[in-house]
Amino acid sequence: MPQPLAADSLPATALPVVETFHSLQGEGLQAGRSAFFIRLGGCAVACPWCDTKHSWPADLHPQRPLAELAGEAEAAAEAGAAFVVITGGEPLHHNLGLLCEALEPSGLPLHLETSGVDQLSGRFAWITLSPKRHRPPSTELLAACQELKVVVHEAADLAFAAAMAVQAREARGGSPGPELLLQPGWDSPAGQALAIDYVRRNPEWRLSLQSHKLLGLR
Numbered sequence: 001m002p003q004p005l006a007a008d009s010l011p012a013t014a015l016p017v018v019e020t021f022h023s024l025q026g027e028g029l030q031a032g033r034s035a036f037f038i039r040l041g042g043c044a045v046a047c048p049w050c051d052t053k054h055s056w057p058a059d060l061h062p063q064r065p066l067a068e069l070a071g072e073a074e075a076a077a078e079a080g081a082a083f084v085v086i087t088g089g090e091p092l093h094h095n096l097g098l099l100c101e102a103l104e105p106s107g108l109p110l111h112l113e114t115s116g117v118d119q120l121s122g123r124f125a126w127i128t129l130s131p132k133r134h135r136p137p138s139t140e141l142l143a144a145c146q147e148l149k150v151v152v153h154e155a156a157d158l159a160f161a162a163a164m165a166v167q168a169r170e171a172r173g174g175s176p177g178p179e180l181l182l183q184p185g186w187d188s189p190a191g192q193a194l195a196i197d198y199v200r201r202n203p204e205w206r207l208s209l210q211s212h213k214l215l216g217l218r
Contacts, residue, residue: 011097011121016041016061018054018089020069022076025085026212028128029147029179030111036076036084038069038099043090045115045135049153049185055089066102073106083125087113096122116141129178133160143171148178149208152195153185161198161205183208 018039025035042058043050055061073084084103086096092114100110100122109125116129116137129145131137133156142148148168150161165180182205184192199205212218 011095011099011101012066013098014063014065015069015094015099016058017064017069018052018061020072021218022079022081023218024212024215026210026215026217027183028149028181028208030083030126031208031211034080034082035111036073036081036108038073038084038086040086040088040091040094042093043088044093045090045117045132047132047134047151049151049188051186052089058089058093066099069099070102070105073103073108077106077108081108083109083111085111085113086122086124090115090117092116092118092121094121100124114141116145120144130183131160131164133157137164139167139171142168145178147181149181149183151183151185152191152198153188154190155194157191158182158194158198165204180205181208182206183210186210186213 018041020038022036025031025033039055041055041061043056046056091112103110111126112124113128115132115135117135120140127145128147128149129137129141130149130151148164150157150164152158161182168178182195182199184195195207199207
């Protein structure tokens, strides 16, 4: 299992990058929109169902200068991308302050996908928090996220999702949000049945599907 990574105390001028690509956002409330993805290397959360396990070892992926990533984001904006998604791996294992600054000239809103186990760094227009039972998120991320998206494989995940929703509301001091989503684990019939039934009976929740996989998109 990968060892925990400590987020750097200073923003990084280069970051380990698994891949960058322009596609459609496949999950959550932003699904179906054109997006430019930056997938960073390094993850110590190590979910057993993860579909990007190759991203876990940060040292296997090239360190890329932020200026290169910024240039790609600007090109993606010209090609129609509506926003940038910074994902991983677990992107908050890294200090993202300078990366966010470097991406500003693209004019694209910055979105973050995180499990919430690390301190928040950088400035984002949209944060998708996907908390994990074995590594619960920080109160800071529960308070900051725009959407809370819990992956469902078994009944215990539903109880965890409900608890996360309560904690998110408490962390906000009564302020509205976040949006609540359940996402069946890929190729998990049990998770799909559980999530659909729960959403049917709990109208504050909605279903999120991995539409990019259904469509064969990257």
